[in-house]
Each structure stands twice: as C-alpha cells, then as structure tokens.
Amino acid sequence: MKLRSLPFGLLLLYMLSGGGHRAQAADLERGRDVFATECAECHSVREGKNKKGPTLFAIVGRKAGAVADATYSDPLKASGITWTPERIDAYVSNPRKAVPGGKMKYDGLASGTERADLLAYLATLK
C-alpha cells in the first residue's frame, strides 16, 4: 500500500512546493533561451535600445513601426499590424510571408513550442 501511494504523495509534495509555478517559470526560461539564440543578435529587450532591429521591450500590443529611432521597411510600416501574440507568432513563424518585402533577414522559427515559449517571454517585457 505504501508503495502504491508513493506517486500520489510525490505529486502532492510537488504541488505544495509550487511545482505548477515552476513549470510556468521553466517556459519563460526556455523562452529567454529561444530569444538569446534566435533574436538577440538583432534585437534588445532593454527599453530604448535599438540594434539593427527595434527593441522588443513592450512589444506585445505595440503597433508595427512605432519605435522612435528604429528603422523599418516600408511594407512593415504600411502593414497596419498590431503585435498581438497571434500576429507575433505568425511573423516569427515566417517573416517573409507575414510581411512580404520586409527587411528582417530571418527564415522563421518552425517549432510551435519554441514560439510559444518565446511569446511567453516577450509578454513579460513591460
């Protein structure tokens, strides 16, 4: 009996110790890693820090082409996009398809899981 109840006990201990919160934090952690691998060469997460691409600080909910002192392609400026999570997901998935003629030299992130982690991380930047 004791052996059978062990898994339930471990699950209870995990929940009491904040395991669910850690699972969410792990997604953010992975999202931060995805950002470092895929995005950080051209984008900063610091407010007001533009590299070749604009800062991604407070990106969620922002209108495309709205960062002062950043340079954008004409198609992106004219796109009328507001960066909702869905729009960001579509853009990161395939930038050339989402904004034809855009200047971002990025082939896209195929993994839906990694995009979800990245989005979770970007949503914290505010």
Add this chain to the structure above:
Amino acid sequence: MRSFEPPRRGAACALSLGASLRQLRTLALGLVGLLAGLPSAHAVPSFARQTGQECAACHVGAYGPQLTPYGVKFKIGGYTDSDGKGGKVPISAMIVASFNQTAKNLPEKPEHGSVNRNLAMDEASLFLAGKLSDKIGAFIQATYDGVGRTTALDQADIRAVHTTEIAGKETTFGLSFHNNPGVQDPFNSMTVWGFPYTSSAFGFGMGDAATIINGALEQRVTGLSAYTFWNDLVYAEVGTYRSLPVTMQSRLGLGKADDIGRLGSGTAYWRLALFQDFKKQAFNVGVFGLNTSLQPDRSVPGSNRYNDLGFDASYQFLGTREHVFTANGSYIRERQTRNQMFANGEADNQKGRLNEMRVGASYHFLQTWGATVGRFTTRGSRDASLYSEGYANGSPNTSGYIFQADWTPWGKESSWGAPWANLRLGAQYTMYTKYNGAKSNYDGEGRDAKDNNTLFIFAWTSF
C-alpha cells in the same frame, strides 16, 4: 631557398624599409586611389557602430576575427549591412602590445629588441572599414609595425555586392578586390584568419617553410575574385592575382627588398563551401585551391610552379551564447615544380610537396572568458639543398601546439563604452615538438625545437 613566412594573424606584416613621410603620403594617396577606382567594407568597432550590433554578434568571444554565422553573412554581404541610420564614419583603430619570452634566448639579437623578454608595442593599425554605399563596402588596414618600426598597407578587401533571388532563394553575387589570397574568405578555417589570431613578433611562427597560399603573397599582390552565396548554403568563388610592381610595393610601404617576384599570368584561385546556420550551431565544409607560378627574380627568366589544394571545415556550438564551442581545421596539400630552383642548384629535386594541417578548438564562457588550443604540422618532401641552412635532415617539417587563455571584458550589449571600447587580454604559449626538420639540434648549432617555445602575453585593443 625561398622560405615563406606565415602571416601574423589579425595583424600586419609591415615589410617596408622605412616609414618616411613621403611613404605615408603615398600610402594615403594609394588608399584614396583604390577607392576612387571603384564607384563608391574583421574585428573593427566601426562595423559594430554601423550595424548597431555589439561585437559579440559577429565574433566568437566578442572579439575578432573568429566569425559567428552572423559575421560570415556580414562579410559575404560586402560589409554593407547596417541599422539603416546614416552618419556612421567607417574608421577604426587598433593597438596590440605584448610581452614575449622564449625558452632559450633568440639566436640573434633583433634589430629593435633584446635576445629575450621583449616588451613591445607590436602594432598600431588604422582601418577604413564599413559601408561606402548600399552595395560597396571596404576593409582596409594600414599598420605601423612597432617591432620592425615600419608602416605599410596591411590587409585590404574592397567589395561590391548585389543580392537577388534565384529559384526563390536569396542569392548574393559579389566582387572582391583584395591583396592577399584568402583574406576575402568568410570562413574561420582559412589560414589567413585561423588561430592564432595574433602572435609574437619575436616568436618562431609555424616553422620557416609554408605553402604559398599561407601568406607568401600577402600584400604583394592584387587580386580580383567573383563569388556567389546561394540560399545561405552554397559559397563559390573564383579569382586571379597579379604581383604588384616593385615600385608600387615601395610606395605602399612594403619595401623592395622582400619582393616575391612576378606571378604567372595564369594564377587561379577557387573556393567552394557548404555552410549551414542552425542558430544553435553552425558548420561549414569546403575545398579551395591556388594554382600559380612565381618568377623569383624579375630580371632573370625561370619560375617555379605551385599547386595548392586545401580542405577545410569548422563547427560552432552557439546555443544561447553562454557557452560557445568551436572547432576549425584545414589541410593544404601543395605540389611544387621547382624549375627555376632546380636549374640554379637551389633544389635537388625538381618536384616536391609541402603539406600543412591546422586544427584548433575553443571554448568561450559568457562571451568573455576564452580558452583555445591549436595543433599545427607542416610536412614536406626532403631536399638537402632547398632546406639547408637552419634545417636538419633536409626537411621542412615543423609541428607543435598553441594554447591560449583570454579575457574580453567588453564587446557585449551592455558593456561599458560600447561600441567604442574593446579589449582582449591574453596569454598564449606556443610549444614546438619539431622545428625545421628535427626535434633537437635543428640548426646544427645545438638549438632544439623546444628552445623556441614562446610565451606571448598580449593586450589587444580597438576602438
């Protein structure tokens, strides 16, 4: 014999006889002339200012010249990529200073130095490096050699590029006008840009014999090559070279005394490589070659032929850039047809070979702390006349290891003084297992290979 000194990485081989004001003026005019000839850009902060990126975006360990995939593409793109803002001045400068110690005193006292424990300002370089127009960029270096006390044109690479689409894939076409076979290559495994990236001016290099593609022609030739890069995957290049007239070499500060002679008219360079950037990791693998003939004495007929064939590859684990591992390797096989040397009694054998292998691996933590180990071997066919004075057994064979630890405090996004302040402090130790044909008494005067072991402690800054 004609021995080919390997190039000093990331640095200048300033070979001129003097640095008179006239020479400096001519050098400046020469640079202007080179630029005027075209309608209008590895480790220079002006590139960082131009792109808005930190040095770490383009360079492993946040300092050049080892390129990341981003840096590879930036170079192939003709140094023209930018953040879209104007007003960037494509000028940078670099200074290298060092402490040098060899296991045993140098065989001869250097003209400007001691037989051992030399403290030196190795070089000071000025760069014109960056975008000159939307499709033209340049990387031109002029260097004052603090050891040789000379000033000369160093590495130069001027590019024109055009990007289009072929079969729905981005394709870059480019022209490169440069002065050293391989200096235009975008990959870390080509010898010009391979490890060690800087080395002791008082050291012993990688032996006295080297293949012709490994630095023998640097700065003494002009080359024009055409290249293409398709779908971020396939890189192909062909080019040709002509030797600079002696008077032009002199005007550029290179001096007349070290003229290499006249290159044959059929000099051909070629390069084919596959490249893959997976973001978390990247690799390239390729082949390259240089086929040429060289008339050592311009006033006397007779030349020697060199056919170099090289294989190279590199791998990078980049991850989140917290832990970065790299491995680079190249193997060059040179066939020599020594018609002129054989006729003059300078070589016993009309045909010979010389093979070089260079491999290295590095690890960088937080793009700040780095450790690199390299292995080099040069092996060739024996020739008692060609490899006589300073060699044992008529053999050019040299082998050894290079170890380096370095610290690069700046060059990251939030670094102090970015993107102007850049610094690398390092300690490098070169250990020889064989030198010029033997492990011991290679020069016939009791000097062993290990006597050349060199400690090189350097401070390398650019701004």
